[in-house]
Amino acid sequence: MAEPPMERAKSQGMLELAGSVQIRHVDAGSCNGCEVEIASVFGPVYDAERYGARLVASPRHADALLVTGPVTRNMEMALRRTYEAVPEPRMVIALGDCARDCGVFAGAYGVVGAVGDVVPVDVEVTGCPPPPEAIIEALRGMTGR
C-alpha cells in the first residue's frame, strides 16, 4: 500500500514534472555503496517506480540527474557534459555524503570537489550510504506522489 502523497517541493522546475520524474544515474566516483542502495530503491521491496520515478538509459531522456560519489578528476568533464545533455527544466540530486561534501574522500588527490562544485544541485540526500527510505523520500518530494 502506498502512503498518502507527500508535499511537493516548491521550485518552479518541479511543478512542470507533473508526477513523473525520469532519472539518469551518474557515478561521479562513488565507492558503489550508494549504488547498492539505489538498486534496492528501484527493486521490488521499495519500488520507487510506483511513485513516478524511473531510471532511464540516456540523459537525453531524463528530467533529473542522480549523482553519487565525490566528483573525481576523470569524471568531472563527463558530469558537466551529462548535465548539458539533459533537456530543460532539469534537476540534480546529490546522493550520499560524498556527493554533498566529499564525505570520507574530502581532500583526496583525485577529487575535484563535491557535486555542487561542478553542477547546480537541487536536492540533497544525506547518509553514507543513505538508507533507501531517505532516497524514496527525496524522490517522492520531487514527483509529489
Added chain:
Amino acid sequence: MILYACALGLCLTAALVALLPARAVTVAAEVITALAGVVAAVAGARATLGHGWSAWLPDLLPLGGLRLALDPLGGLFTAITGAVTVCAAIHGIGSGAARATRAVIPLFVAALLLVPAADSVSTFLFGWELMAMTSLLLVAAEHRDRPSVGKAALWYAVMTHLGLVTIMCGLCYLAAGATGDGFDQLRAAELSPAARDVIFLATLAGFAAKAGIVPLHVWLPRAYPAAPGHVSPLMSGAMVNMGVYGVVRVGLDLLRGGPVWWWWIVLALGALSALYGVLHAAMATDLKRLLGYSSTENMGLVLIGVGAAGFFAADGAGPLAALALTAALLHVVNHAAFKTLLFQAAGSVQRATGTRDLDALGGLRTRMPYTTALFAVGALCASALPPGNGFVSEWLLLQSLIHALPASGVAGAVTMPLAVGAIALTAGLAVATFVKAFGVGFLARPRSPAAERAAESPRTAICGTALAAAACLLLALDPALVLPALTAAVTRVIPVGRPVTGEVTLRLSAITGSISPVLIALALAGAVAAVLSLVRAVATRRVRRPARLWDCGAGPVSARMEYTATSFAEPLQRVFVDALQPESAIDVTVVKESAYLVQRVRFRARVPDRVERLLYEPVLAAAVRLGSQARRLADGSVHRYLSYGFYALTGVLIVLAVIS
C-alpha cells in the same frame, strides 16, 4: 545502316587516334568514342522503330563473311550500348588512363555493337570473341599497379572463354543441322528435340557466364574492381546485357521457344542469382564488388522475366509472355542506366580517395557533393523503390508473375509464387544494400585520412555521371518513352499485340493493371513536403537550445564510433548465417610473463563465396594435382619426348587403320 557503319567507323578512328602520341588527341579519342556512342544509340533506336536493315560483306571475314542485320531486338541492345558508351566516354575524359587502355576501349565498344547486329553464327562468334578479348585486355590493364588484377584477369579469361566454347559448340551444332550459318537459315532448321535441348543448354551456359549468373558469376566481383574506373560502367552497363541478349536471341528467336522445362531452368537460375547476388552485395565492403554482386542480382531478375516469358509462351499464354519479356527488357534498360551511374560514381570515389573499401570511406558529402548526390540517385534507382526506375520494371515483372495463376496450370501455380517471393526478398535486401553503400560510403564522417583528403572529380567526370543520372530520372518518371522500342523488340520474338500501352499511365493489356510513375513521384514529393512542414510547424513552437552531440560524456565523437559497412551488415549476416556461412578467426597474443595479460587481439572476418568454395576450389585443386602428376611425364629428356611423339603417331595410325 549508314549510321551503324558510322558508329563502327568512329570507334576504329578513336582507337587509332588514341594511339597517337600527342596529349591533345587523348581527349579527342574519348570525344570520338562518345560520338560513336551517340550515333550507335540513334542507329539502334531507329532499328527498333522499324528501320531495320541487313547486309552481307562476304570479303571482310574468311569463310562466311560478315553478315549483319539490325532488327528491333538487336537495335534495343545496340541503343543501350550506345547510351552507356556516351556516359562512359565523357566520364573517361581526362581520367589519365594508359594509352593502350584508351585505344582498346573503342574496340571494345565496337565489339559490343557487333554482337547484337550479327546475323550469322560466324559473325556472332567473331563479335563475341572480340568482345571477350578486348574486355580481357581492359580488365588486365592495371596489372602492374595492383597484384590482385592479374588474378582477376585470369579468372575472367577462363570463365569467358569456357563460355565461348559452350556457345560455339551450341551454335555450330545448330548450324550443322541447318542449311547454312545465317540466322534466317537457323530459324528454318528442323532439328530433333534432343538436339534442340543440347543446343539450348550449351548456349545458356555460355550466356549465363557472360551475364554473371550463379554459379558462373565468380569472375564478376573480381573483374569489376580490377577494371579501370571508366571501363567497369561499360562492362556492367553494356556487356553483361549481351548474356540476356543471347538467351533471348537463341532461345526465343532462333529456336522459337522450347519445352517448359527449359524456361524453368532459366527462371530457377534467375531466382538463385537474384537472391545469391543481393545477399553477397549486402555483405560486401568493397564498393565495386558490391556493385558487381548487384549486377548478378539484377541479371537474375531479368532472367526471371525471360524465363517466365518462355514459360508462358510454351504454355500458350502469349500476352502474358509478352508482358514478362517487356518487364525483363525494361529492367535491362534500367539496370544499364543506374549501374552505369553507380559505377561511374564509384570510379570517381576511387580516383579521389584511392580506396574502394566502404569501411575506410565516409564523409564524402561535404567533399564531393555532386558525386554524392548522383550516387544517391543511383542508389535509389537500384533499390527498386519508387520513384526510382528499378521500381517500374520490377512492378511489371511482379504483375506478370502474379497474374500467371489462371493461365499456367499446376506448374505455374507452384513456380510463380516462389518467383514472386524471391523478387520480393531481393528487393528488400537491395534496399539494405544501397542504404549501406550510400550511408556508410558517403555520409557521416570520414573514416580514413584518404577519405578526408578527397576532392571533387573533374567536371567531365561529373558530366558523364550526371548524364546517366538524367537517363535514370527520365526512365523513372516516364518509362513510356522507351515503350515503343521495347514493344518492337518483344513483338519480334513473341508476336502478340502491345503488352503495355499508355503515355503517363502505363496500362497492361493482358491483365487489369496500371501504374503512373509520375503520379507516384508527385504523391511522394507531396507527402514528404507535408511531413516536413508539419514537423517544422510543431518544432518551432518549442524553445530550442543548441547542445553538444551526446557522446556519453567521453570526449569528442570520432569516426571510430560510426557504423561501418561490416557492422551495418552484421544483423543480416546473422539472419542468413546458414546461407552465407561466414568465417571468423580470433588470435589472442598474450604477454610472455602471464597468460592472463593480453598483448594483442586480432580479429578477422570474411564472408566467402560458397559457390566458389564448393564448386570451383575442388576442381582447381584437382587440376593442380593432375598437373603436378603429369609433370613427371616431362622430365626434360629429349629422347623421351621424341618417343612420346612416335608412340602417339603409331597409336593414331593403328586406330585409323582399324576404323577404316
